[in-house]
Amino acid sequence: MDGAISRHIETLHAASRKYVLALTGGGTGAAAQLLNVPGGSRTLLEVTVPYHQQALAEYLGHSPDNYCSAATSSAMAQRAHARAAWLAPRERVLGISCTATLATDRPKRGDHRAHLSVHSEVLTRTYSIVLSKGARTREEEETLIDLLLFNALAESQELVERLPVPLRADEALQVETLQSHGLLTALLADESATICVRADGQLTANARRPTLLLPGSFNPIHPGHRGLAEVASRLVGAPLAFELSVTNVDKPTLERVEIDHRLRQFASWAPVWLTRAPTFVGKATLFPGAVFVVGADTASRIIAPRYYQDSEAAMVNALQRIRNCGCSFLVAGRVESGRFLCGDDLVIPEAFRELFQSIPETAFRFDISSTQVRASMQS
Secondary structure, three states: OOHHHHHHHHHHHOOOOEEEEEEEOOOHHHHHHHHHOOOHHHOEEEEEOOOOHHHHHHHHOOOOOOOOOHHHHHHHHHHHHHHHHHHOOOOOEEEEEEEEEOOOOOOOOOOEEEEEEEEOOOEEEEEEEEEOOOOOOHHHHHHHHHHHHHHHHHHHOOOOOOOOOOOOOOOOOEEEEEEOOHHHHHHHOOOOOEEEEOOOOOEEOOOOOOOEEEEOOOOOOOHHHHHHHHHHHHHHOOOOEEEEEOOOOOOOOOOHHHHHHHHHHHOOOOOEEEEOOOOHHHHHHHOOOOEEEEEHHHHHHHOOHHHHOOOHHHHHHHHHHHHHOOOEEEEEOEEEOOEEEOHHHOOOOHHHHHHEEEOOOOOOOOOOOHHHHHHHHHO
């Protein structure tokens, strides 16, 4: 191995960020060199090579329009980032990808090109290049892509060192940087009230408001959440979305890393709405006309004056504001103090009884909570 490359890799291994590599069509030489220099276990979490088209489609969760494109590279990096965060929870991690179509043992109609992406919790940076066709052997093209990958890693770690890349006069490296969580930054800064994180991981502030929402902390999500989502959707006849408030009445605001950690549980499954609404009055204001799916324990707090500074008038006012927004509650039974408590067991003020509909125990019952799941994971 070239001495300059070896020293560069040593610098990469000494950096703070851990990462997962996802490579198809190019970049595997760089992965091998990263592993050959001692210290790789400190930063390199995993290398995956979804080389076959079907393998790449399964890795992404869908068949891309173009298997070698900037969009596919970006999607691969996001998937690699999610994997890295799962392998190193609550650490600042990176997802690194490369998709390339290079010289082969048969003539190619299209360009020889490569796209490399780095995805972090704040941005996605994609490097794209079209190589001069026929100017290099396959091995020389691979070497060039390896150098680009090493430099992308260095830039992502804010390192100064770069390796020289022998580009020809007719070749130019194109770099595109997208702020992946600019909307999340605005939400955390209280500059926006809510954003939607789609099942594919994309963030948007303009999604259509859902009519069925399951709020929660989802720390962690468990089969009860999934089962309740299916039952509620069937009963209401509408698709369900989840809601996670980054603020809490009596807890600190969730950190960005923790938000990302919880959101990854919904990847390729369901949309999640992030809000700054810890109370149901706030949620109702954001989602007028919505049905909120809650457990009986949560419903009991909604109608208990002690959760309104022991003021029955404040409780009535809150319920009236929720009704004015056209919202209501679908209540699932929960085990409380050793007995199964369902919506019909709640002492609901008569004036607001129509806001609460109970899910029959025969339709849904799940006796394990997220607190119990966390306890079992720690034991």
